[in-house]
Amino acid sequence: MFKKYDFETVTDRTGLDAIKWEVIPIPNATVKEGFSHIPMWVADMDFPTAPCVIAALQARIAASSSFGYYSLPSTGYHAAIRKWQMERNNVDIGNDDYISYENSVLGGVANIVNAYTEPGEPVLLQSPTYIGFTGTVNATGRKIVLTDLVQDAEGTYRMDYEDMEAKIVDNNIKVAIFCSPHNPTGRVWDKEEIQKYVEICVKHNVKIASDEIWSDFIVGDKKHITTQSVSELAKQSVAAFYAPSKTFNLAGLVGAYSIIYNDEMRADVRKRAAATHYNQPNVLSAAALVGAYNNGAEYVEELLKVIKTNLDYAYKCLSSYEGVSVQKPAGTYVMFPDFTEFCAKRNKTMDEVLQKCVSVGVICQDGRPFHGACHARFNVACPTASVVEAFARIEKYVINEQW
Ligand SMILES: Cc1ncc(COP(=O)(O)O)c(C=O)c1O
CATH class of the missing domain: 3.90.1150.10 (Aspartate Aminotransferase, domain 1)
Structure with a gap:
């Protein structure tokens, strides 16, 4: 067949x-x-x-053999992200400007860490922890503070809000990294769980880097709830990171993006990204994203x-x-x-x-x-x-x- x-x-x-x-x-x-x-x-x-990704790459190569200095496609890139977010997550981003190119999700996470903490200061992570967060926080010279996910009677990993709040207060945490869905436990958080996490962070003025690179990989009956969608407070205090790289197996092409509604936060993160001089979009990875998000459902x-x-x-x-x-x-x-x-x-x-x-x-x-x-x-x-x-x-x- x-x-x-x-x-x-x-x-x-x-x-x-x-x-x-x-x-x-x-x-x-x-x-x-x-x-x-x-x-x-x-x-x-x-x-x-x-195949739609391959077609998009081939079309870009056929269209021009020039690969000189390049900016994001003036039409197509933002529209494709907005379409994908609407169709998959029921999120209306509302304005192209809320979207920023990021060379990688971890690069974007590092920008938040660098923007809102000083070297030696702590960053809150959940444990178990994606190995990349550990590497990124260590590389920025910040200290890792862990709040454990605790297994309930059925073995399901749950956030320990009491522990989390105590760690935030005791360590004067300014940035927390949230992983949704969670690598490596595979948890897809419920809306109430995310709400509670955000509430505690907002109460203590903690900025949230929400890594949602796995959001397209929901295998059960649940839906992915974007962290920014759980409340107006969340919308204003969360920087969310996504990429087509996991979903379409494009990590080797490099490329991710952030959605940040809060103007000040977006400006801070962009400033950090620009300062690295490493955050220029890749012409082929942008074409791949457009092909993937427009035709890859x-x-x-x-x-x-x-x-x-x-x-x-x-x-x-x-x-x-x-x-x-x-x-x-x-x-x-x-x-x-x-x-x-x-x-x-x-x-x-x-x-x-x-x-x-x-x-x-x-x-x-x-x-x-x-x-x-x-x-x-x-x-x-x-x-x-x-x-x-x-x-x-x-x-x-x-x-x-x-x-
Ligand atoms: C939770 C999570 N974030 C980020 C990444 C890596 O993303 P990037 O290559 O865009 O930094 C991975 C890869 O496994 C991941 O599991």
């Missing part, structure tokens, strides 16, 4: 400089001979991007079916392993299982578990840099056959084998 999108072909990207395929992120780990590589770590997808719909299948499968496997505890993500394409009991029962360290996974070709990620003490992170954005093979190997060699 003819398929418009290919989410099934397993493509070995070795030799194409794809870090997912070239790097093994676990120290002292190697893949044993006879096992193919199934990379399940850094968050990009082993799927081709949408169907691709995303089909993609999400595959992601859901893979997450469901990974969840079924992981939750059946004795001593492994895992939550089914409502968003993202990553799983964050906890091996604490497994390690204790089997007298293994997490290093040994990770090395064992890699030895049979399943290249997952250490959860510790995400503040998961005995966790691994699995990226399931690859053909379902690879996910099935990966967990067959894990079950056989890591879970059942005596080693």
Whole structure:
């Protein structure tokens, strides 16, 4: 049967400089001979991007062979973002000027941090934490203050508002980084949860960098609620960051954007971005965004079916392993299982578990840099056959084998 999108072909990207395929992120780990590589770590997808993105890139190359100094397309770029935000998130941005190009989401987050804190001052992060936030805050010379997400009786990660407020007050926090949907736990926050988070921040004059790069990856019944949409206060105190890079697998093309309604905040962030001299739009990535956002909705719909299948499968496997505890993500394409009991029962360290996974070709990620003490992170954005093979190997060699 003819398929418009290919989410099934397993493509070995070795030799194409794809870090997912070239790097093994676990120290002292190697893949044993006879096992193919199934990379399940850094968050990009082993799927081709949408045909509409390729068409947009080809059209731009065909239109002009000049790639000189360049600004955002005068028509198209902002309109495509506004259309996408309206269709997916029911958000009417209202004015093109609220949108700013950002070279990367993390670059934008760094701009907020730099604009509103001094070196040595603290920034509030939730734990578990996306590894990139840790790197970015450290690189700016600021101090990380963590507020833990706490698992309830069902294992669902919840914000601890009391702890969060106490940390804000005790540390005189001025900037908080919020991740929605949350990497690595896969939580899709409810409106009330976001409201409460924003209320506490606003009460204490804390600026919020809301990273919503995963907003297109909602796999359950929920909807993505944009942080800025939960109240007028939120609209004025939140800088939101998005990108087509996760959704359409364009990280290598580089490019993201912010939406900031508050004039002063937007000016502050733009000033920081300009000062880096690194925030110029890339002609091809802008073309890719326009192609993706104007014509990519169907691709995303089909993609999400595959992601859901893979997450469901990974969840079924992981939750059946004795001593492994895992939550089914409502968003993202990553799983964050906890091996604490497994390690204790089997007298293994997490290093040994990770090395064992890699030895049979399943290249997952250490959860510790995400503040998961005995966790691994699995990226399931690859053909379902690879996910099935990966967990067959894990079950056989890591879970059942005596080693
Ligand atoms: C939550 C989150 N933010 C940001 C990024 C990276 O975005 P960028 O490459 O635009 O900085 C990632 C990539 O995995 C991510 O998971």
